[in-house]
Amino acid sequence: MVLLLITYRSPFLWILPVVSAAISLACSQATVYLLAKHAGLTVNGQGIGILTVMVFGAATDYALLLIARYREELHNYQDRHEAMAHALRRAVPAIVASASTVIASMLCLLVAQLNPTRALGPVIAIGVCVGLIAMLTLLPALLVVFGRWIFWPNKPVYGTAAHKANGVWTRIGALIAKRPRTIWLATAAVLAISALGAFNLQASGLSAKNSYRTTPDSIIGEETLGRHFTTLGNGSPVVVIGNAAAATVMQAKLASAFGVSSVTPPLVKDGNVLFEATLDSNPSSESALATIGQLRTSMHAIPNAHALVGGDTAITLDTQRASRHDRAIIIPLILAVVFVVLTALLRSLVAPLLLVGTVVLSFAATLGVCAELFNHVFVFGGADSSYPLFAFVFLVALGIDYNIFLMTRIREETQKVGTKQAALVALAATGTVITSAGMVLAGTFSALATLPLTFLTELGFTVAVGVLIDTFIVRSVLVTALTLNIGRFMWWPSKLWRREGSMPVKPKS
Numbered sequence: 001m002v003l004l005l006i007t008y009r010s011p012f013l014w015i016l017p018v019v020s021a022a023i024s025l026a027c028s029q030a031t032v033y034l035l036a037k038h039a040g041l042t043v044n045g046q047g048i049g050i051l052t053v054m055v056f057g058a059a060t061d062y063a064l065l066l067i068a069r070y071r072e073e074l075h076n077y078q079d080r081h082e083a084m085a086h087a088l089r090r091a092v093p094a095i096v097a098s099a100s101t102v103i104a105s106m107l108c109l110l111v112a113q114l115n116p117t118r119a120l121g122p123v124i125a126i127g128v129c130v131g132l133i134a135m136l137t138l139l140p141a142l143l144v145v146f147g148r149w150i151f152w153p154n155k156p157v158y159g160t161a162a163h164k165a166n167g168v169w170t171r172i173g174a175l176i177a178k179r180p181r182t183i184w185l186a187t188a189a190v191l192a193i194s195a196l197g198a199f200n201l202q203a204s205g206l207s208a209k210n211s212y213r214t215t216p217d218s219i220i221g222e223e224t225l226g227r228h229f230t231t232l233g234n235g236s237p238v239v240v241i242g243n244a245a246a247a248t249v250m251q252a253k254l255a256s257a258f259g260v261s262s263v264t265p266p267l268v269k270d271g272n273v274l275f276e277a278t279l280d281s282n283p284s285s286e287s288a289l290a291t292i293g294q295l296r297t298s299m300h301a302i303p304n305a306h307a308l309v310g311g312d313t314a315i316t317l318d319t320q321r322a323s324r325h326d327r328a329i330i331i332p333l334i335l336a337v338v339f340v341v342l343t344a345l346l347r348s349l350v351a352p353l354l355l356v357g358t359v360v361l362s363f364a365a366t367l368g369v370c371a372e373l374f375n376h377v378f379v380f381g382g383a384d385s386s387y388p389l390f391a392f393v394f395l396v397a398l399g400i401d402y403n404i405f406l407m408t409r410i411r412e413e414t415q416k417v418g419t420k421q422a423a424l425v426a427l428a429a430t431g432t433v434i435t436s437a438g439m440v441l442a443g444t445f446s447a448l449a450t451l452p453l454t455f456l457t458e459l460g461f462t463v464a465v466g467v468l469i470d471t472f473i474v475r476s477v478l479v480t481a482l483t484l485n486i487g488r489f490m491w492w493p494s495k496l497w498r499r500e501g502s503m504p505v506k507p508k509s
Helices: 002-008 015-038 045-074 080-111 115-146 168-178 180-200 217-228 244-256 286-300 312-346 350-376 387-417 419-450 454-491 495-500
Strands: 238-243 260-263 267-269 272-279 308-310
Touching: 002 419, 015 045, 015 115, 045 080, 045 115, 045 387, 045 419, 045 454, 080 115, 080 312, 080 387, 115 387, 168 180, 168 419, 168 454, 180 350, 180 454, 238 244, 238 286, 238 312, 244 260, 244 272, 244 286, 272 286, 286 308, 286 312, 308 312, 312 350, 312 387, 350 387, 350 454, 387 419, 387 454, 387 495, 419 454, 454 495
Parallel strands: none
Antiparallel strands: 238 272, 238 308, 260 272, 267 272
């Protein structure tokens, strides 16, 4: 609400997008509830928390774009119904493409091995879909019903100019146009250097103590347990189950295993045997994880034992392995989905490749910056193993939004004045609204940083930083400079590329 008040400088206009977003959230939660109750959809607290932030952030983004286009058309059409019709006709392709990218990216999480990751995908996809529908139906109706006065005190006047000829984004575009190649090379170099910090990211999982930014009773209890027991692994024993006929061999191998300090007597029931082994290292340490791997190798080698090695440390190891698998599968899949959506929208191959490249570079730079801040400023005890994947999903799916908003406007203007001049016109026309959308989205995700869970704090902070980098650096500087440098070849091999080669370019007004 505060950000929208600053953006619109109107005491009334902010109410409509906030009300529409709130209704979207309620409908999203109702849909998720019905699917969880009757269709077996898995829902957890993490997904519901992120759903709230995502619906408000994404829905408000779409509202900002639509309202900006509606305000622009009110300068061209006296009748507000006609102005809204033209605003929808021009804004809907970009908004739908943006939402489709997010929805498709979230549905890619369905191939994940980790249940919490797989469960998050459809929940967020439902929220974005409902938000899209509300912002293309409810919000336009409300805007038309309330009329021009809702923009008071800056009501758009029919017949006047929609954009200032000497606005800040016009001046920024003029500066970039002087040396576009130098600027995009320098910008890309800065982002690449920032990305080096990603090598210092410690995303091997969070211990129980490091999972909270506060000190809950469970952590106090764990510390008390550690003070009264000499062996670190007493609180999280390794559980080994197998065939009772191989109990003697299993016990001997367990007792002699490196990293195991003690083994309980066998507990036999229904032909199965159970052992609990205590490790001599911290259950969440790298040495404990290595011990689990060695135990599994030795236990599986026992003939007819059918042994299984579990416990908290084994869960941590399995989670890390599943996270690596999910990253290897989902990240390329999301990039492919984004490329397909951009290709269909822009009807080009060059522009989508470049846009995907800029978003990946932005993600890497964000991860590098955040890794250094987590290690040396906030001093977090690492990051969850699923953190890189979640950060990638949200930053790529949301970061591509601003490129879509800008590039669709460039393509629209290219048909009138040519690509290079269109890039400057589009930057001037969309600069304020995209910047506002980025700030609103960053603000909503930063709300996650108020929670005591380290994982959500890191995720919210990362998305906020990444969105700001996308908004102020990647979209406004890097993409604009690339477009100015490459020119009409951005649209290769579409008809627009061939047609622009022979079309006269209108002089800059």
